[in-house]
Amino acid sequence: MVSSNFQATDAGAAILTAGGSAADAAVAVASVLTVVEPYYSSVLGGDTWALYYDGGTRDVTSLNAVGPVGSKATLEDYTPRAGEYGMHQAILPGAWDGWMLWLRDHGELPLRQVLAPAIDIARAGYPVSSEMTFWLTQQEQDIRNSPQLSELYLRNGALVATGQAVTQPDLAATLEALATAYDDGAAAAGETTARHAAGIQAARDYFYRGPLAEAIVQYSDQFGGYLTLEDFARYEAELVAPISIDWADGIRVLQNPPNSQGIAMLQALNILKAEDWSGRSPAEPDVIHRQIEAVKLAFADRFAYVGDPDRTPVPVEELLSDDYAAQLRGRIDMGSAAEWPIEAGLDRQSSDTTTFHVTDSEGNAAAVTTSLGGQFLVVGDTGIHINERMKFMSVDPGNVNVVAPGATVRHTSNPYMVLRNGRPYLLGGNTGVDTQPQAQLQQFMSVVAFGLEPQEAVAQPRFVSTAFPASIFPHPADNILHVETSFPPAGIADLRARGHNIAVGVGIFGTANMIELSEDGTVAQIGAEPRNQTASGVVVP
Incomplete structure (x- = not known):
């Protein structure tokens, strides 16, 4: 397997060694990247396109985990703010539901085990890389304007430097809560083969029909975004034909x-x-x-x-x-x-954006590109860095990619697979x-x-x-x-x-x-x- 960060690669390798599938390892990698490369992607606040080859069936499916424009959006309201930083740039984050679909259909391990590396790194901290230093510098003014970002990335009024440690306790708590939702859902299913599927559904519901949806919508309402609880409740990622x-x-x-x-x-x-x-x-x-x-x-x-x-x-x-x-x-x-x-x-x-790829001993293979866009914005105390995908849409009414409530953006992520x-x-x-x-x-x-x-x-x-x-x-x-x-x-x-x-x-x-x-x-x-x-x-x- 290969990724843009050695900690993510190590996490994915550990999951494979523990008997996990390529899907398990992919979610572990994506979760660690969420922690150590928060400027690139997020399993919680971003969106994902990915391809999965099933070694048993020899079928390839494409994962469309890109949410729609919020139902409060209008072209008239968005146009004058199209170039501005803020929560109004966020579409509904679809990545988490997509990852849960992969684990439901192809996963072998419980969610807590898959998320454990990311939770541990978020709590214990990780050293700032030179790449991270570059991106933080690009986003310095936005960081200084945000209490949440300042707490994460400023030390004594200065940006964290290469080699200094960053911890993300709020993000660790959010990932822990999702793991607990899985545990509770699996336990409620009893001693049946449906335990894993029930746990995955509980983790999906916790995000899209529970506390995390509520927190994101509250933040969206407070800061001029377009997302609603109804948008979250009806969203489901899709497995489609490539x-x-x-x-x-x-x-x-x-x-x-x-x-x-x-x-x-x-x-x-x-x-x-x-x-x-x-x-x-x-x-x-x-x-x-x-x-x-x-x-x-x-x-x-x-x-x-x-x-x-x-x-x-x-x-x-x-x-x-x-x-x-x-x-x-x-x-x-x-x-x-x-x-x-x-x-x-x-x-x-x-x-x-970030891209990574995984294969396992059963012949399964995953090609993944997942992204936030370029905005640096954390939603309240969730630790979730949210996307800015609205900036990828047109304000020209005649364009096929025009802003509209419920529309899906022409998405730039597109990993490939060659058979x-x-x-x-x-x-x-x-x-x-x-x-x-x-x-x-x-x-x-x-x-x-x-x-x-x-x-x-x-x-x-x-x-x-x-x-x-x-x-x-x-x-x-x-x-x-x-x-x-x-x-x-x-x-x-x-x-x-x-x-x-x-x-x-x-x-x-x-x-x-x-x-x-x-x-x-x-x-x-x-x-x-x-x-x-x-x-x-x-x-x-």
Whole structure:
């Protein structure tokens, strides 16, 4: 398994060693990340898209744990506050219900055991990493303006420094209360096989129809948010069918369906798959240019068609058809860079994230990307860092991703899974808002098309296009190609000659983690993000 923090990786490994499943380990990892990386994700205040391969049935399901916009929201009220910090940016947090679905269907261990590492670390404390120092600095003014955040992250009036300890007693108490709700629910079921399911339902109810919903709604009412008790009571995460394309040689790439933006990665790969990549290198300017231009076309379609599928149907089958991919492929000019506005192709009208991956000895596999957005806001004395996902919606009434009560946001999280002859081959993800499908495509190509190992793939210099409206308000389309400082100078010169407006060393490049599995299902290779000092991968015997 692999994650962005060694404490989370260690927790997941301990759960696997104790007989837990990939689902148990995933929830343990996500819970520890909630504690040690509160700026990235939260099992309680955030949202999640994830893919799960069941080693027994060989089926893959996609977990949609993204809650709706609160029912008090209106476009008129939200628009003047769209760029402001606050509780009005939070959609209903869906992650917890999604994690409980995984444990209900695939878990082997009681919830208390799964949450124990996170509870222990939250109570005892953990050292501040250099990554955490960076993010706290970015959020310093918001921290100083919040009594809850100040208590957590200030020492004698200064931000906690790298190496200092942070404890989260309120968060520990909340996780403990959820574990107790599970225990009580399981006990009430008696000595039956339904104990685990009853305990999981009790933990779901404690959050969505009990004290935590009440606390979040009270805070929302106090500070101008849009969430109601009714919103919480009727919410349920979903297990849905993934979407996919065939690459070649029995390789199938799976993604999360809309309202996730994962379709953008699949569209770009569908454009690229007809090319002969043998003998090529990921650093060749022609290779890079073709990938960039394919990504731009995919993102133009994302902007035009991808939103809440319950409100505006998304033409998934058409967007992923081979005929349509051929049409888009013909629009790529190898000598010239396309710029926004880029027309959508169909004839229609219309970091602040973390990623981790787990496999177990039974052949189960989990690819996860879970997020808060970028806001740093704690709800009262719950210890819950809440999301800011409303900032990812449009205030343009004609946009498919427009703010509306009960709508679901076009979500940026989109981990991927690759099957080879029906069995897991690659599990991967990359953080960073609109960077995600682009960098994931680069890592997939590095391994599958160019033969690199996963660690080499995640270490490759990344390039990120912004030739489309950004996901986060105010949604600029900058027409800039961002490349890392390690990018080859000759490649930069070549791409500039084709018309790419290049910025070196600035941009959201995100963090990536990847697992490659051999044909027999054992872990062959792990790729842990080298840009992140705390990233860690481990093979559990």
